[in-house]
Amino acid sequence: MALWFREEASPGHRLEWKVRRVLHSGRSAYQEITVVETEDFGPTLALDGIVQTTAKDEFIYHEMMALVPLTAHPAPERVLIIGGGDGGLAREVLRCPWVREVTLVEIDPEVVEVSKRFLPGHAVSFADPRLTVRFQDGARYLEELPAGEAFDVILVDSTDPEGEGPGRTLYAPPFRRQVLRALREGGLFVQQTGTPFYNPDTVREVSQDSLAVFPVVRVYWCVVPTYPGGLFTFLAAGRGTDPSQPRRPVTWETRWYSEAVHRASFVLPPLLADLVPRVVQVAQQR
């Protein structure tokens, strides 16, 4: 039997991966959760039909989202992850020996359950005693966060804002103000801003709106082979620390991240620079 997983990247573009086995297929309270083992990328998690992470290429996204802020911040000890229920981002964060505590706030317990069963390479982080998992809406968690409970680094690893999934509120302006309130002095915030070839509005709007909230706003990029168009962006913002400069060495093996890649990832090709506010472009060209 020839089984293929098909993602509709746009009304005019589809990506298809040959499936060896369907590992999980179900609907949680929040979304449709599918895990298929694909021929090219191994176990692959899709939410509402959109590929989120695969065993073979996840290291790029997770290394770049974790290690850029965690090497740029001078002393990041307390880290908050919103989303990231597969555990892959927490794994990269916990590789940094200087990180003392990680709180992971995932809205959907079934994403964590399914990842523990079918994405063991990602979910290995759930065994780390430095990690606390809470099943709660991330925006709500920040609203209710007691004063004095702030973080050095806040990472938002969620579904895209375009769909109907639970990621939507994490891209709204009120959420960013809560993030700022929850960041310690010098703190850094990183959020995925999608594939600019298919969704240029996400990085455009998020970088523009963030200027009204954060003293420092930057954009960086990498390549994720299983996302449409390959080109993929992140917002990095915060309270004064420049996220484009690594300050701590990564002494373990990485496959996409390096100090030189860290710096180069903030060099925006004109097509990307044109999507971000002028003040951000200029800051990154210095």
Added chain:
Amino acid sequence: MALWFREEASPGHRLEWKVRRVLHSGRSAYQEITVVETEDFGPTLALDGIVQTTAKDEFIYHEMMALVPLTAHPAPERVLIIGGGDGGLAREVLRCPWVREVTLVEIDPEVVEVSKRFLPGHAVSFADPRLTVRFQDGARYLEELPAGEAFDVILVDSTDPEGEGPGRTLYAPPFRRQVLRALREGGLFVQQTGTPFYNPDTVREVSQDSLAVFPVVRVYWCVVPTYPGGLFTFLAAGRGTDPSQPRRPVTWETRWYSEAVHRASFVLPPLLADLVPRVVQVAQQR
């Protein structure tokens, strides 16, 4: 009618683009030539079923292949393009006012004919009096090149070596020795080395084999959204000039290339660095 163009990136991965119109479909003496107008990328040329170039994203490939060597070389006046029958690469080369003569050696006259009709944004270069077109096998052309007819920059813009198409001989060691012979002192050679997520052997073998021929061997990369996996590589080699350093300013508008992008494109993430010889890695880390 819903018409889709499907490319088989690997036995386990397919890319599909919705087609508005089939502009051309035929077989030349060398290959199957298809031009479709896709919803997302406009006119799209495929050879033997593999997308070569599209109206919407071609600027990335062509800017990076042309402007890296043409700004790194101290005084490039004579340029040879092997392949490139769509005209897009010649267009970027001819944007450089310091280029005096371009010879384009394309094996398949029908690629040029079809491009003139259906890819006018690419084929605009054929009207430039500095361009001479020859319909000949590129390897044969170099073999027969009279001594004293050498070039400052040689660019090979061909189909991949993996298929059965006419690009194969352009990746064989004898061809590279002919390239070296046809390069003036300080000359630079750039060749596309494909998508390393799907064909890691191309960049691995070409960079390894090139060390036996060229005093300088480097690898750089960009993102081409319509190629599988997005990540795309080039070999840059030559007779002494370091291709990673831009020496001349580009004063016209570009959409991917910039001086900073030029430098950053030689920063290899570990997964790419691991594919190239150690001596190349080390040279690029300095």
